[in-house]
Amino acid sequence: MKIAILSRNTKLYSTQRLVESAKKRGHEVQVIDPLRCYMNITSHSPSIHYKGVELEGFDAVIPRIGASVTFYATAVLRQFEVMGVYPLNESVAISRSRDKLRSLQLLAREGIGLPITGFAHAPDDTKDLIKMVGGTPLVVKLLEGTQGIGVVLTETQKAAESVVQAFRNLDAHILVQEFIREAAGADIRCFVIGQRVVAAIMRQGPEGEFRSNLHRGGAAHSVRITPQERTAATRAAHILGLNVAGVDILRSKHGPLVMEVNSSPGLGGVEAATQKDIAGAMIAFVEKHAEPGKTRTRGKG
Ligand code: ADP
Numbered sequence: 001m002k003i004a005i006l007s008r009n010t011k012l013y014s015t016q017r018l019v020e021s022a023k024k025r026g027h028e029v030q031v032i033d034p035l036r037c038y039m040n041i042t043s044h045s046p047s048i049h050y051k052g053v054e055l056e057g058f059d060a061v062i063p064r065i066g067a068s069v070t071f072y073a074t075a076v077l078r079q080f081e082v083m084g085v086y087p088l089n090e091s092v093a094i095s096r097s098r099d100k101l102r103s104l105q106l107l108a109r110e111g112i113g114l115p116i117t118g119f120a121h122a123p124d125d126t127k128d129l130i131k132m133v134g135g136t137p138l139v140v141k142l143l144e145g146t147q148g149i150g151v152v153l154t155e156t157q158k159a160a161e162s163v164v165q166a167f168r169n170l171d172a173h174i175l176v177q178e179f180i181r182e183a184a185g186a187d188i189r190c191f192v193i194g195q196r197v198v199a200a201i202m203r204q205g206p207e208g209e210f211r212s213n214l215h216r217g218g219a220a221h222s223v224r225i226t227p228q229e230r231t232a233a234t235r236a237a238h239i240l241g242l243n244v245a246g247v248d249i250l251r252s253k254h255g256p257l258v259m260e261v262n263s264s265p266g267l268g269g270v271e272a273a274t275q276k277d278i279a280g281a282m283i284a285f286v287e288k289h290a291e292p293g294k295t296r297t298r299g300k301g
Pocket of ligand 1: 115139141147148149151177178179180181183185186187210211212213248250259260
């Protein structure tokens, strides 16, 4: 097969592993920076050009799209779909998962367990917002934050009010969430491919830190997950329409609660902690499913 990997950086661990695995399995592979693609979107001759050359003959495309380039990169992916190239994750599903508000609403609608969560932009009545989600302790998050930055634990009513008010002044989207204390600074990343969790790791924050992010000094190890966790992860990926997803789960006393679904989950942490060949499993999935024109949506939202 001829496989395109949409990635901005050939040096990233995940990109390198996918290239290596595709080659090892006998495929031709090209890493394409989506921002450098230019496209003819007319219906009689849809095409993508890259560095002066038309991209032709691809059987599959693996999107590895960073949050900051979602808009243009999903447009490029959509163009591949229009041209009948099989995408490992579809553009529509990626856009859906990148919109945290929309994806949590979709998961809630389908009955997936989530922490009690409120959304706000410019709430006039902070006290009422806090009351609405059950009071403190609360985790207040800036929707635009990543790697745990902009995620604050507020134990008291006063602290919660002042954080919400400070965020309100940033003209940002605010998420106000029940604090799952029993998760004890840990979360579980389930790596889903197809309808299976192929690997799961537990990320544990350092002593005294409720955030488990590896960027905040957290550590990861392989973990055995429960059947409920397995089901929550695969269902969450399925609801968003993702073939490949990193589903982040908090272990609560009421069972698994889904926090986030990532459409371009990194391979580094999970391969290191589990010693599993996740890149190979992704390529194997592509081999099994790639056929011309076999996208559910062909980019239609
Ligand atoms: P980011 O997307 O910036 O990583 P998250 O929403 O994933 O932010 O939060 C960072 C970390 O904080 C999570 O990995 C988890 O360990 C912890 N955390 C987030 N929300 C909650 C919560 N409601 N209860 C307990 N811990 C939480």
